[in-house]
Amino acid sequence: MKNNLEHPVFNILADIAAENKIEAYVIGGYVRDIFLNRPSKDIDIVVLGNGIEFAELSGKLLKSKVSVFKSFGTAMLRYRDLEIEFVGARKESYRADSRKPIVENGSIQDDQLRRDFTINALALSLNKNNFGELVDPFMGQEDLERRIIRTPLDPEITFSDDPLRMMRAIRFATQLNFEIEESALAAIASQKDRIGIVSKERVTDELNKIISSPVPSIGFKHLFDTGLLQLIFPQMANLYGVEIIKGKGHKDNFYHTLQVLDNICTVTTDLWLRWAAILHDIAKPPTKRFDEKQGWTFHGHEDRGAKMVPQIFAQLKLPLNEKMKFVQKLVQLHLRPIVLAQEVVTDSAVRRLLFDAGEDIESLMLLCNADVTTKNEYKVKKYRNNFELVKQKLKDVEERDKIRNWQPPVTGQDIMDYFGLPAGKEVGLIKNAIREAILEGDITNSYSDALAFMLEKGKEFGLSPVRTPDSAN
Numbered sequence: 001m002k003n004n005l006e007h008p009v010f011n012i013l014a015d016i017a018a019e020n021k022i023e024a025y026v027i028g029g030y031v032r033d034i035f036l037n038r039p040s041k042d043i044d045i046v047v048l049g050n051g052i053e054f055a056e057l058s059g060k061l062l063k064s065k066v067s068v069f070k071s072f073g074t075a076m077l078r079y080r081d082l083e084i085e086f087v088g089a090r091k092e093s094y095r096a097d098s099r100k101p102i103v104e105n106g107s108i109q110d111d112q113l114r115r116d117f118t119i120n121a122l123a124l125s126l127n128k129n130n131f132g133e134l135v136d137p138f139m140g141q142e143d144l145e146r147r148i149i150r151t152p153l154d155p156e157i158t159f160s161d162d163p164l165r166m167m168r169a170i171r172f173a174t175q176l177n178f179e180i181e182e183s184a185l186a187a188i189a190s191q192k193d194r195i196g197i198v199s200k201e202r203v204t205d206e207l208n209k210i211i212s213s214p215v216p217s218i219g220f221k222h223l224f225d226t227g228l229l230q231l232i233f234p235q236m237a238n239l240y241g242v243e244i245i246k247g248k249g250h251k252d253n254f255y256h257t258l259q260v261l262d263n264i265c266t267v268t269t270d271l272w273l274r275w276a277a278i279l280h281d282i283a284k285p286p287t288k289r290f291d292e293k294q295g296w297t298f299h300g301h302e303d304r305g306a307k308m309v310p311q312i313f314a315q316l317k318l319p320l321n322e323k324m325k326f327v328q329k330l331v332q333l334h335l336r337p338i339v340l341a342q343e344v345v346t347d348s349a350v351r352r353l354l355f356d357a358g359e360d361i362e363s364l365m366l367l368c369n370a371d372v373t374t375k376n377e378y379k380v381k382k383y384r385n386n387f388e389l390v391k392q393k394l395k396d397v398e399e400r401d402k403i404r405n406w407q408p409p410v411t412g413q414d415i416m417d418y419f420g421l422p423a424g425k426e427v428g429l430i431k432n433a434i435r436e437a438i439l440e441g442d443i444t445n446s447y448s449d450a451l452a453f454m455l456e457k458g459k460e461f462g463l464s465p466v467r468t469p470d471s472a473n
Contacts, residue, residue, distance in 0.1 A: 029042060159187050257280070419463045
């Protein structure tokens with residue numbers, strides 16, 4: 001394993017340890033990623049003794065500033081392209097109402113025992129007598145080869161002590177495409193209620209890492225099957241299930257959503273576009289109705305879903321800024337391109353879609369493509385072909401009419417100036433009429449046509465211009 005510690009920083013740390021008669025080890029994710037052939041820039045160093053003091057000694061020699069986190073007993077420095085964290089080896093015990101441990105000094109084995117999973121308990125020695133030797137008391141290397149997530153301790157204890165580890169188990173299984181050991185899965189199910197003592201921010205951080213994985217459905221299936229999803233994100237869990245009345249059923253919207261999410265992940269790494277995929281049908285349960293003739297309907301689920309987005313973002317401590325508004329817009333509009341793909345595509349419908357979607361039109365089209373999950377090959381081909389027609393129409397109309405992020409060429413201020421009006425209802429009505437006329441294709445998107453239309457519309461309201469078109473520029 002010496003070959004895996006070729007970076008010069010490891011020999012420097014080994015010299016500091018030898019000079020100060022301190023045992024030191026590289027531990028955790030960096031070692032795990034060596035076996036997985038994944039690049040890593042984050043290094044965890046555990047020492048038998050005071051981790052902060054060892055960090056300060058290292059900082060002096062490496063000429064790097066050391067950041068100390070006394071409440072956690074850790075310190076960190078940056079060296080070249082690496083981020084190195086130091087901690088003293090410790091053993092831990094927990095109170096039932098907190099995931100913050102009571103910490104005591106311990107041996108390297110004590111420290112490995114407190115780690116969440118065997119694959120994260122691997123350590124490499126930085127000591128001169130056995131430099132680079134693997135310390136693996138829980139067969140973590142074998143678990144990497146078997147692609148298994150397993151805990152060093154009894155999983156019931158591991159997850160009860162620190163319930164966030166349940167989310168981390170599912171996250172690692174999703175990121176690495178590993179299986180979770182059967183007893184560990186059972187322990188997550190039995191300890192799921194303990195997730196309540198973990199902050200929403202920490203839970204959502206793990207959830208976002210699951211969503212950012214190559215195939216997020218792996219994690220969501222584990223979350224649902226163990227009962228965690230019902231506690232942390234009940235609105236999504238409510239999508240599960242099929243109801244049948246008079247022989248008519250609807251698709252399972254939970255598994256449909258997972259398929260849409262996996263589909264979108266093949267074309268984008270954008271977290272918020274992935275969130276739009278998760279939430280696009282979130283209002284189907286509250287809008288579900290059975291009609292004797294039509295069967296199951298979900299009328300207005302896009303509008304109801306858009307209204308649910310801010311509440312869900314607040315509940316999960318997600319940002320309530322332009323990212324939330326982006327997701328909300330896509331949920332609101334996600335049916336529009338699908339409807340266009342089913343009908344004769346008119347220029348006016350395309351103009352309206354461009355106007356409403358603005359700069360997010362490409363993201364919306366990606367979402368709509370991902371939303372095609374039918375197993376019927378004929379339908380898939382038909383939808384795909386129609387989407388291509390819609391995309392070409394969008395391109396043509398945009399090039400011709402420049403509607404994206406568009407505002408009518410005659411402004412509200414123009415209307416007030418021409419007719420000598422104060423701000424009020426009539427100004428808004430005339431401006432909306434101009435916008436609708438352009439979107440419908442009744443007039444061109446030009447200042448001269450919009451101005452002529454404004455004057456005609458003003459006559460309908462009994463208004464006379466106080467300025468002439470020739471004097472207005």
